[in-house]
Amino acid sequence: MTGTPEEVDPEEVDPQDVDPQDVALELDCRALMCPLPIIELARHVGDVAVGDVIAVVATDVAARHDVPAWCRMRGHDFLGEDSAADGAPRFRVRRVA
């Protein structure tokens, strides 16, 4: 439970890995168990501008349900799930306010 999510600077990412949705910030929460990926999401959503996309990469199975639930409760847009380069599930969120 030590993991501080690794923040990926979009400019350093291989262009092939960049999602068409233009992810402004991607949180690596691969090793974290629920509810830690959601806690990281809450901590860092303020790091992206309103209207920008933050993504969380999480292997914990609860994230698939809890990222959309968090969006509903906090008023952000859940954009959907895709995969990180290594195949880990990635969940994209647009900051609304």
Place this chain on the structure above:
Amino acid sequence: MTNAAQGSPTPPPRYLDSASSEPLHPAARETLLAALDQGYGDPRRLHRPGRNARLLLDNARAVVAEGLGVRPDEVTFTSSGTDAVHRGLLGLHRARARVGRRIVHTAVEHSAVLHAATWAGDEHEAVAVDAHGRVLVAELLTRAEGAAVVAVQAANHEVGTTQPVTEVADRLDGVPLFMDACASAGRTPLPHGWSAAAASAHKWGGPAGVGVLLVRKGVRWSSPFPHDDRVDDRSSGFENVPAALAAAASLQAVVAEREAVNARHAALVDRVRAAVARIPDTDVVGDPVDRLPHLVTFSFLYVDGEALVHALDRRGFGIASGSACTASTLEPSHVLAAMGALTHGNVRLSLGRDTTEADVDAFLEVLPGAVSDVRADVGL
């Protein structure tokens, strides 16, 4: 005792988990103790101890039938609610083998139903629910065409939402409906329209180890398990006569009390729902109106459900969690997931007949602090 001697008595825990298991009803306890001495014989034997046991078993069956509003010959005692679920669902399924093999069930059935459906080895399909956890009837009816059996619970065990069993049954075209009524039986009248149903005595203050399988007169049901030569050919194994009689006595008492108890519980749960909703970042789950009277579930953002259970236990409250936090191999609650509810930080509070207003007030007093303590541990 040690604590009392030291002058710092630990108060008895306030038990708020009757939906997992209700403490033994006084009527069940009294009956059980008396029946232990009377009901030891084999109810299939013709000697006097055997006849006594048979009399007690038939009496238990008649009382349970009356309490649940069914005929005595529709009642079978099983070794648990889970066993009753398995026999009910799989027995209907087996009897329909020539018509179809597919099992259709709501996405929020108890795991006993899901495991039985998986065990049957055939295709089975989960039908989606709305945000309150109520099954989407039109979708269910479409999927049910040509199915062997449809499973719809009477009410959900985790969130309390009642299901439209009768509406579904009325519109099914010849497909039998299995109803898991373990969460509601005894507390509320059974809906109509099912072909087979299951209930569990320890959820209404009877002893554990007594389930009730109901199969409607005239319904085609075929045992999915090896036969046994017992009193009732829908079950197997030596009957636990004293426990069945105690289960019946408890059901009778609970049904007689339930109008008053349910009204009290429903009002207390309304209060809990309102108070919990005032805690920031909280998801209060389940239908606020069409629900079981005694049960309410809520989830707190950023909270580890297991940590919250421990925090409340330390404060003297026994309460369940549907969250699978910490143990990374465990799946989150399939009920909460199907509803789109928050799956972490979840607790389920359920009231028993002895739960007082003071118990609920005390719980509501400590809950906000317990939640903020757990949240503070993670820095939110």
